[in-house]
Amino acid sequence: MPSFIHDYLRSHRRKWAITQKELAFLLGHKSPTHISRLEQGKRIPSKDVVLACEVLFGVPARSCFPKLYAEIEETVLARAATLYERIDNETSKTAIRKKEFLATALKRAITRNNKTEGV
Amino acid sequence: MNHQEHMQSTVLSIYPSSRGYAYVLFESAENPYDWGVKDIRKKNKNEAALEGISTLIERYLPDYLVIEDHTEKGSRRSTRIRRLYRMISNVALKEGIEIRRVPREAIFKCFASDGVKKKSDIARAIARELPELAHRLPPARKIWMSEDPRQGLFDAAALGVAFYTTLRL
Numbered sequence: 381m382p383s384f385i386h387d388y389l390r391s392h393r394r395k396w397a398i399t400q401k402e403l404a405f406l407l408g409h410k411s412p413t414h415i416s417r418l419e420q421g422k423r424i425p426s427k428d429v430v431l432a433c434e435v436l437f438g439v440p441a442r443s444c445f446p447k448l449y450a451e452i453e454e455t456v457l458a459r460a461a462t463l464y465e466r467i468d469n470e471t472s473k474t475a476i477r478k479k480e481f482l483a484t485a486l487k488r489a490i491t492r493n494n495k496t497e498g499v
Numbered sequence: 500m501n502h503q504e505h506m507q508s509t510v511l512s513i514y515p516s517s518r519g520y521a522y523v524l525f526e527s528a529e530n531p532y533d534w535g536v537k538d539i540r541k542k543n544k545n546e547a548a549l550e551g552i553s554t555l556i557e558r559y560l561p562d563y564l565v566i567e568d569h570t571e572k573g574s575r576r577s578t579r580i581r582r583l584y585r586m587i588s589n590v591a592l593k594e595g596i597e598i599r600r601v602p603r604e605a606i607f608k609c610f611a612s613d614g615v616k617k618k619s620d621i622a623r624a625i626a627r628e629l630p631e632l633a634h635r636l637p638p639a640r641k642i643w644m645s646e647d648p649r650q651g652l653f654d655a656a657a658l659g660v661a662f663y664t665t666l667r668l
Contacts, residue, residue: 391631394631
């Protein structure tokens with residue numbers, strides 16, 4: 381993904397001939413300025429906007445907002461790794477279950493990123 | 500850069516016209532990311548157009564900037580547009596962006612399999628290839644009609660498509 385791409389909001393909007401004003405209305409905003417700022421990456425989309433875009437354009441949030449997704453993924457996975465380390469020495473059944481869950485999440489993210497990078 | 504990387508290069512193709520300019524930014528060969536037609540009604544058209552084009556270049560920093568080869572024999576661009584092409588080349592040079600000039604002949608050769616004879620045929624072929632732009636396809640032009648400004652968008656897209664085809668070869 382080229383560095384200038386924050387999200388694909390503009391591409392999807394223009395693909396369906398929707399104006400910024402119309403999209404602002406669809407997303408429940410009064411002004412098209414909000415959409416313009418989102419498209420330029422000057423504003424971080426709220427969860428309402430992310431989910432509404434998924435509803436409207438029918439593309440997963442990960443594909444529509446790749447940069448935001450990557451940032452959140454990095455933060456969450458760092459936390460998952462921390463939690464894993466914290467419970468790594470525990471041997472109870474619940475700890476084993478938790479470690480299984482965290483390892484699956486980490487593995488899933490690595491596989492997905494490798495696929496995206498063509499490894 | 501290998502073949503795969505070349506096909507993933509970002510390309511900004513620009514087609515100036517008597518009324519302004521049209522541009523298409525390709526993220527990869529089949530994916531246009533942004534496109535538009537800018538109408539310029541100021542007295543100093545070249546300066547105004549260059550300002551807009553410079554903004555696009557700075558915002559997107561494409562790998563390649565593609566324009567029509569106005570130096571080839573038979574190119575029918577006006578003196579003003581030829582000057583604008585030179586100005587665009589200078590901006591690209593300053594920003595360190597590789598500039599590629601695609602001759603008209605190469606564009607027609609690229610769409611030869613679609614049996615194209617006119618620019619409007621190329622526009623229809625592009626509308627089939629890139630459905631994102633299909634709704635901007637201008638109606639068939641009659642002999643007494645002047646060119647629709649939206650045609651420029653397809654001329655810019657044709658430059659990009661032809662450029663990616665040359666990379667493929």
